Amino acid sequence: MHGESIALVLANWRMPIWTIVVGVVCAIPCAVLGCFLVLRRMSLLGDAISHAVLPGIVLAFLFSGQLSGIPVIVGAMALGVLTSMLTEALHHHGKVAEDASMGVVFTSLFAAGVILLNQVGRRAHLDADCVLYGLIEFVSEDTVDMLGMAIPRVLVSLAFTFAATVVFTVALWKELKIASFDPTHSTSMGINAGLMHYLLMAMVAGVTVASFEAVGSILVIAMLIVPAATAHLLTDRLFAMVLYAAAVAVISAVTGYLLADALNTSVAGMMAVTAGAQFGAAVFLAPRHGVAAKLRHNLLLALRVRSEDVLALLFRAEESQGNGGTSMGLPRPLCIKAAGEGLLAAAALRRLKRKREAESSPDGRFRLTESGRERARSLVRAHRLWEAYLSEHSVLPIDHLHEPASRIEHFLGPDLQREIANSLTQTDQDPHGKPIPPTALRDQNP
């Protein structure tokens, strides 16, 4: 490396730091407030507000000559509440569908904003690029002196909204929580859910506007919604959700900057993309709500149900052949058919053999092992108990009892079986006249 370029890097080392700091300080409050938007199913109101505050910003710029600053944020908060109110007024009093009324309000306000921008931009240094994409790359070129350091000017208002968000969330945690999950209950408890709604909208508008100069009007939606939705996939607890969302926000701010710097492209856009990538990963890999976890769960359940169907069939065959342990078993094709054919059926049979619940003889016939017979007896018991229960406690005709029983037999454990048995007058015979096998426990200790 040349000596002069090293010197250049050293001279500029603060710039990326400040860009990352601005990204993080802007992304965290967005993500925290976004959690409540996502939970209250109002993500699009965030979208609408971030578009609708545009005319307010341009007007504020016209009067004060700058895009950030606390008066601008306060003005935008008012406009945010106004957007939310207008949308609701159109919906309730104008009888316009909710999504359409939102669309009408925010596109109209945005169009007005673009025209204002176009007019003002001619006279002042304010262009569409800055408002639409943000200028996070250049934050360190416009600084103010504070505490003896040159701090990017945007950071001042961002720090203000950051602090305001933290105070808001901590102070009203309980109220926000209950209003998010059950607005009616919250109002009946004396916490005005409507008021909480407008407070939240005001905060969202404030944070949106503060983030405007950094990430632009459209990408701020990515900062609001994507981390919160990612966190929603990862946890069921609000506190954890807020923390996860903040973590996702920080990761997207940092990696977004690094990637954009490496590829020489837009930092704000890259922040949105990295947030989106994290969301995509969560969609597939989230421990409980992820697609992979759900697929795995469904697959295991299908295997269990199919292998249990085979066990129950073998048990019934033994019953009808009448000689208990020395049964001749059933040929493989019959078992495959009971397991519903296909790849899963073959896997179910393999699973039975692996768990030593069934064994196959050289002539290809399947037989129950001792432990398999135990499980099969419990299944058949569950099946016939349920048939007896239905016949005693419902109006289903006798030829309609088998279907529901063969579905529920897989989910009736010993406790439920005992409860069902207790509610029956006759526990040794099902409505078809077949014996209900006794519980395994009594069988094991004669």
Next chain:
Amino acid sequence: MIEYNTAIVLVGASLLGASAGMIGTLAVLRRRSLVGDALAHAALPGLCLAFVVLGEKSMPAMLLGALCSGVLGVAIIAALRRWTRIKEDAAIGIVLSVFFGAGIVLSRLIQNHFVDGSKAGLDSYILGTTAGMIASDVAWIGGAALVSLLVVVVFYKELKLVLFDVSFAKIQGWPVVALDLLMMVLIAVTVVIGLPSVGVVLIAALLILPSASARFWTERLDYMLILATAFGFVVGLVGTAFSARFSLLPAGPIIVLTGTVVFLFSMLFAPRRGAFARMATLARFRKSLAAGELIEFD
């Protein structure tokens, strides 16, 4: 005498407004108006990718790219809704912002890495350049409008059924998913065709405003379709003419604000469903109540 260029733009904008009004009726009645917005934002990366692949600005290829990524975005919204706990509103927001972010990343890459990247003018798709319309653009818009009109006329009965009672349509054995898909493709084509002139952010307004206005005037789908088409036509025409007269004003936003004016007028003055008409009905009802016409007093 109108100049040739102005005439082209006028024809293009009013045709675009008309077809967006018609297709927007389907979107608004099916409660999909914001999906159109998401689609427009999601089209941006496809537009840029097509440019990267071809290395030059080719309108049909770029629109095809936009259509593909827009439809992909809508498919992701549907998949998120179907297979995860993410609700529709969040899904729309996520697709909209992440795709748009990817679009910005790509367009900045093109600007910084391609020799003639700045000529691509990808930024113009975000706010649109109505005044830059040329004859071939108008041909595209006209073609798309014609095809949409044909599809709506041919499938009128089926679309009506799906718009008003999905469950009934399903029970009757109509292919609801295919019809929904057809509607989505119509919306997608309209949005993509409109992108170059109205831009990503405001195309949703062209879909929503005429049909939401038409809704105030009628309770019948056929009248609403015709009215929304007419409103869209007028809005496109008047908006463009206005911005041509005062050449300082950008056409896209002016068209949208014209639509807003039509909407506000409809909301206030439409017979029966308008605000004043409903206030009058309420007043009459109160008066008749006070006069004891409904309740007998002994």
